[in-house]
Amino acid sequence: MAVMPEWWGGRDLRGMLPHIFFEHFRGTSLIAEHEDRLLGFLVGFFCPDHADEAYIHFVGVDPSWRRVGLGGDLYRRFFALARAEGRSVVRAVTGPVNTGSIAFHTALGFSILPGDAEVDGLPVTADPGPQGDSVVHFELVLGGEGGA
Amino acid sequence: MAVMPEWWGGRDLRGMLPHIFFEHFRGTSLIAEHEDRLLGFLVGFFCPDHADEAYIHFVGVDPSWRRVGLGGDLYRRFFALARAEGRSVVRAVTGPVNTGSIAFHTALGFSILPGDAEVDGLPVTADPGPQGDSVVHFELVLGGEGGA
Numbered sequence: 001m002a003v004m005p006e007w008w009g010g011r012d013l014r015g016m017l018p019h020i021f022f023e024h025f026r027g028t029s030l031i032a033e034h035e036d037r038l039l040g041f042l043v044g045f046f047c048p049d050h051a052d053e054a055y056i057h058f059v060g061v062d063p064s065w066r067r068v069g070l071g072g073d074l075y076r077r078f079f080a081l082a083r084a085e086g087r088s089v090v091r092a093v094t095g096p097v098n099t100g101s102i103a104f105h106t107a108l109g110f111s112i113l114p115g116d117a118e119v120d121g122l123p124v125t126a127d128p129g130p131q132g133d134s135v136v137h138f139e140l141v142l143g144g145e146g147g148a
Numbered sequence: 149m150a151v152m153p154e155w156w157g158g159r160d161l162r163g164m165l166p167h168i169f170f171e172h173f174r175g176t177s178l179i180a181e182h183e184d185r186l187l188g189f190l191v192g193f194f195c196p197d198h199a200d201e202a203y204i205h206f207v208g209v210d211p212s213w214r215r216v217g218l219g220g221d222l223y224r225r226f227f228a229l230a231r232a233e234g235r236s237v238v239r240a241v242t243g244p245v246n247t248g249s250i251a252f253h254t255a256l257g258f259s260i261l262p263g264d265a266e267v268d269g270l271p272v273t274a275d276p277g278p279q280g281d282s283v284v285h286f287e288l289v290l291g292g293e294g295g296a
Contacts, residue, residue: 047172
């Protein structure tokens with residue numbers, strides 16, 4: 001909570017992480033630390049409704065530790081957790097404006113799923129959640145990971 | 149999403165229900181309908197970190213259908229789902245100002261768990277989530293339900 005405004009350039013995305021994630025989803029969440037300093041985190045879960053799927057809900061990396069592969073490393077460790085639990089597909093979403101996130105997911109081997117509309121040439125679907133914006137859906141079939 | 153501002157008297161709590169709940173937690177979420185009209189809903193999950201626990205995250209009832217037992221009915225149906233899945237404990241939280249919610253949970257058989265501070269005589273713990281407020285923790289051991 002404390003690092004979020006700084007890591008997201010002043011945007012307050014703390015609402016993405018209600019307390020339940022800290023209490024009930026630790027087993028599928030990861031942190032990266034260096035000398036007791038938090039450098040990055042990944043919050044995910046194994047989808048209860050879809051026995052083959054794991055979902056990456058939210059990921060952050062300290063701005064001064066970006067572009068060294070920390071995000072990719074967190075993702076790959078989550079892939080390993082998912083595979084060990086018999087999950088074969090990992091999903092995530094982002095907004096169509098997040099071109100950096102789209103490049104990151106594509107480099108890791110994620111495909112962009114078909115949507116019901118298009119924004120800037122990207123297939124999107126309406127987000128049923130509170131933001132109400134359209135989102136790009138990513139899917140990675142485990143075994144097809146890239147090296148980003 | 150559409151009913152939430154009205155059901156909560158203009159408070160915007162839509163942030164409590166990010167899209168993941170609509171996509172991945174349907175199996176532990178319930179709706180009450182009458183002639184195709186939504187009257188109430190309960191969003192819960194089986195805690196992945198605690199094999200014996202189920203958690204009720206968010207519940208709403210149409211203001212014109214309150215005080216007829218719909219909330220209690222949704223809770224009891226969730227208890228049955230939890231029991232069928234081998235969960236023995238149901239948890240929930242609320243804010244210490246929500247005296248109606250506290251009375252409701254107590255009548256259903258929930259206990260208030262010890263906290264690390266007190267607000268209005270109620271044991272509370274600091275909410276690690278974005279609201280940052282203190283919350284009251286409820287626990288119900290299945291088999292000890294009341295009839296509210």
